[in-house]
Amino acid sequence: CTPGSVKGYAEALARYGTFEWADVVAPAAKQARRGFMVRPHVHWYWAQDGVDTGEVRTLDKLHFSNTGRAIYFRPDGAVKLPGDVVVNTDLAQTLERIAAAGPDIFYKGEIAEEIAADMAANGGLIGKDDLASYELSTAQPLWGEYRGYDIATSPPPASGISMLQLLHILEHFDVGAMEHDGAEHIVLLAEAMKRMTIDKDRHLGDPAYVDVPVARLLSRDYCSGLAAEIKAGLRARIERVDDRSPRDTTHISVVDREGNAVALTHTLGSPSGAITDGLGFMYNGTMSRFDPRPGRAGSLAPGKRRASSAAPTIVFKDDRPVIVMGAPGGSYIAPSMAQGLMNLIDFDMSMSEAVAAPRIVAVSNTIDVSNRIPRYVTEEIEGRGYEVKRSWQSYAFAALHGIQIEDGICRGGADPQRDGMAMAVPA
Numbered sequence: 001c002t003p004g005s006v007k008g009y010a011e012a013l014a015r016y017g018t019f020e021w022a023d024v025v026a027p028a029a030k031q032a033r034r035g036f037m038v039r040p041h042v043h044w045y046w047a048q049d050g051v052d053t054g055e056v057r058t059l060d061k062l063h064f065s066n067t068g069r070a071i072y073f074r075p076d077g078a079v080k081l082p083g084d085v086v087v088n089t090d091l092a093q094t095l096e097r098i099a100a101a102g103p104d105i106f107y108k109g110e111i112a113e114e115i116a117a118d119m120a121a122n123g124g125l126i127g128k129d130d131l132a133s134y135e136l137s138t139a140q141p142l143w144g145e146y147r148g149y150d151i152a153t154s155p156p157p158a159s160g161i162s163m164l165q166l167l168h169i170l171e172h173f174d175v176g177a178m179e180h181d182g183a184e185h186i187v188l189l190a191e192a193m194k195r196m197t198i199d200k201d202r203h204l205g206d207p208a209y210v211d212v213p214v215a216r217l218l219s220r221d222y223c224s225g226l227a228a229e230i231k232a233g234l235r236a237r238i239e240r241v242d243d244r245s246p247r248d249t250t251h252i253s254v255v256d257r258e259g260n261a262v263a264l265t266h267t268l269g270s271p272s273g274a275i276t277d278g279l280g281f282m283y284n285g286t287m288s289r290f291d292p293r294p295g296r297a298g299s300l301a302p303g304k305r306r307a308s309s310a311a312p313t314i315v316f317k318d319d320r321p322v323i324v325m326g327a328p329g330g331s332y333i334a335p336s337m338a339q340g341l342m343n344l345i346d347f348d349m350s351m352s353e354a355v356a357a358p359r360i361v362a363v364s365n366t367i368d369v370s371n372r373i374p375r376y377v378t379e380e381i382e383g384r385g386y387e388v389k390r391s392w393q394s395y396a397f398a399a400l401h402g403i404q405i406e407d408g409i410c411r412g413g414a415d416p417q418r419d420g421m422a423m424a425v426p427a
Contacts, residue, residue: 001286001306002126002134003106003115005266010103011136016260022099029095032280035087038080039419045248046072046079055288061273068275068282091280107131111279118276125287137305141314144218146171147345149322153313154265156212157205160311162334165217166196167341172227176346181358181373183380190362190386193335194236195226197363200334201238205297206305212297238365249328251312253403255321255410257427261403263312263326265333309333315341322405323351327415329398335361336398344404351413352422355400370396393417 013024048058059079062072071086073079080086098105105111108131116128141152144164151167153160169192178185203212216222229236249267269286289306291298298307309330315323325340327333336359343354358370366387369378371394378388391397395417403412403422412422 001269001284002130003283004134004136006098006103006106007134007136011138021102025095025099029092029099032088032095033092035085038082038084038086040082041418043079043082055270056273058271061271064273065275065282066277067280068273088280090278094279094281107134114276114279122274124274142214144168146341148317149345150316150319151313151341152316153311154308156207156214156307157305158308158310159200159204159331159334160313161204161212161214161217162196162200163311163313163337165199165223166192166335166338168218168220168223169195169226169230170338170342172224172231175342176348180343180347181360181377183377183384186360186367186369186373186377186381187384187386188230189335189339189360190367191230191236192226193362194238194365195229196334197238197331198236200307201296201298203297204307205299206301206307209301209304210297238363249310249330249333251326251328251399251401253324253326253401253412255324255403255405259321259405261314261321261324263314263324265310265312265326265328267308267310267328269306269308311337313337313341320405323402324405325400325402327398327400328418331363332361332398335359335363336400340400340402351402351404351411353413355402355413355415356395359397361397368397370394 009024010021013019013021017024046058046062062068062079067088067090071088074084094111097111101109112128112131115126115131118124119126139155142155142160142164144151144153144167146167151164153163155161170188173188175185175188178188199217203210203217205212248271249265251263251265254262254264268282268284269289270284272283272285274283275281286306287300290300293299310326311333312326313323314321315325323341323344325337327336327340329336339357339359340354343349343357344351349357358372360367360369360373362368366389367381368389368391371391373390378390382388395415399415399418399420401414401420401422403410410424414420414422
């Protein structure tokens with residue numbers, strides 16, 4: 001759980017970029033100094049009380065550090081409201097230091113010293129050696145196929161495998177012939193998602209520590225067997241620890257004029273609340289994302305990467321990228337991503353339609369549905385003996401952001417539930 005983003009961005013730029021390091025970092029520093037406006041989704045996230053997850057309240061995390069109290073709250077002590085601006089001068093200065101000195105300052109230089117000193121003074125677990133010895137984990141993408149499209153996504157311990165398994169199960173059904181978000185469609189999705197979740201809980205972990213049977217889980221024989229169970233009317237049942245997956249992740253999809261494509265998902269896992277005085281950035285809280293039970297694929301171990309819900313994805317047709325997509329949303333990401341791709345491929349939706357269409361998730365024994373699913377549909381599903389939970393959100397479950405490329409033209413879509421947007425940026 002050592003902070004890795006700085007080194008990751010530097011490596012990506014060195015391998016594939018054309019800009020200078022300082023020029024890439026400068027706009028981020030400028031944005032931190034200018035500040036960002038609190039938007040409705042940000043405020044909603046801040047206001048979560050944590051009671052249903054057993055975790056520390058988000059407001060308490062925001063209030064934990066000197067920096068947090070200074071930048072996230074009004075002078076009267078109330079958390080900032082939509083329309084207020086959060087200015088983070090400390091973060092701007094940290095970014096400017098990194099821009100000037102290069103990424104090594106974060107891992108072996110002055111910033112590393114400041115991080116280690118703060119950790120040592122407050123019982124933290126990250127020391128100078130952890131920062132200095134941090135190495136990137138790079139891997140080849142995981143490949144799957146859906147109705148003639150080749151799909152590249154994130155390998156274990158990320159959740160691209162879960163998204164692909166879901167698609168490989170659903171390929172055995174004529175999804176496009178169903179009424180979108182009708183009872184038959186929703187029950188099929190739910191049963192496939194439950195089977196995906198069972199395998200995720202059982203097998204997904206850091207491949208350096210556990211054997212993740214990728215080939216078997218994605219094989220046609222195995223997935224056709226799961227599809228046969230669904231066709232026979234067999235209902236899966238999930239036995240798991242309560243889902244405490246965070247929803248605070250960020251995703252961007254980008255295509256440039258040369259056709260290069262990037263799907264990038266960034267997360268703190270679960271914000272820790274800890275901010276070193278003078279540095280301005282909050283440390284990740286991914287220690288809390290491990291399975292607390294010993295002997296499991298996702299159990300805690302020294303040096304182990306925790307399982308991630310991220311599933312940034314690029315879809316190819318005839319070896320050319322045609323869809324670039326990803327989402328924030330914790331354990332909702334894989335099922336939402338699969339639905340987004342099915343909306344594009346099976347239901348012939350545009351990207352803006354695909355990311356905004358009502359979704360469902362079933363990562364427990366309850367089928368959670370968007371509030372835009374008609375009640376006559378959920379009543380029919382409940383009549384079949386399923387428990388259905390209606391979201392208070394009209395746009396619910398992860399937040400798909402994607403680009404579709406057709407005849408050299410890019411068309412983007414951003415899920416209305418959050419504060420993202422699709423735009424073309426002039427060169």
